[in-house]
Amino acid sequence: PSMDKYTVCALVIALGAFVQFKIVFTQNSRNNLTEIRPKAGRCPRLLKVVPSRKGCACDQDCPENHKCCVFDCGAACVPPSLNKPGVCPRRKWGYGQCAEFCYDDSDCPNEEKCCSNGCGHECTVPYKVKPGRCALPQGTPMCAEYCYHDGQCPEEQKCCRTTCGHACSKPC
DSSP states (O other): OOOOHHHHHHHHHHHHHHHTSOOEEEEOTTSOEEEEOOOSSBOOSSOOSOOSEEOOSSGGGSSTTOEEEEETTEEEEEOOBOOOSSBOOOOOSSOOOSSBSOSSGGGSOTTOEEEEOSSSEEEEOOBOOOSSOOOOOOSOOOOSBSOSSGGGSSTTOEEEEETTEEEEEOOO
């Protein structure tokens, strides 16, 4: 017995609703269902701060922007792990150590981000991205890497792709 395409589609949607969307509903005092959405950010991998509250069931149990996260010691309300501004640098060549020195930006001090080193991850000072965007390469046969990030370019110029490399140019 084979299933028709409508049955398969309905099953995929139902599975997605339970697995992917993670939307929870609760009943209020009038027996109406109210949607509870998770707060922004991710739970940090390790508990590095004193929790604002211990013993929570969902993000709404936590004050302000704190999230309900599960650690070895149980569920606790903690500040979320957010991505820091900036862009991880491109690897110039080769690979770094094949070890995980960090798992996300919250593992890194100050403005450093958790970036790939070609084999593992390590805390790295990010590149600042200048405003504007690069024009499409115009067939200039410059096959060299004259820059790796915007910070290496003068004034408002950005590090843009050429036909086979990168060079500083005015943004469009």
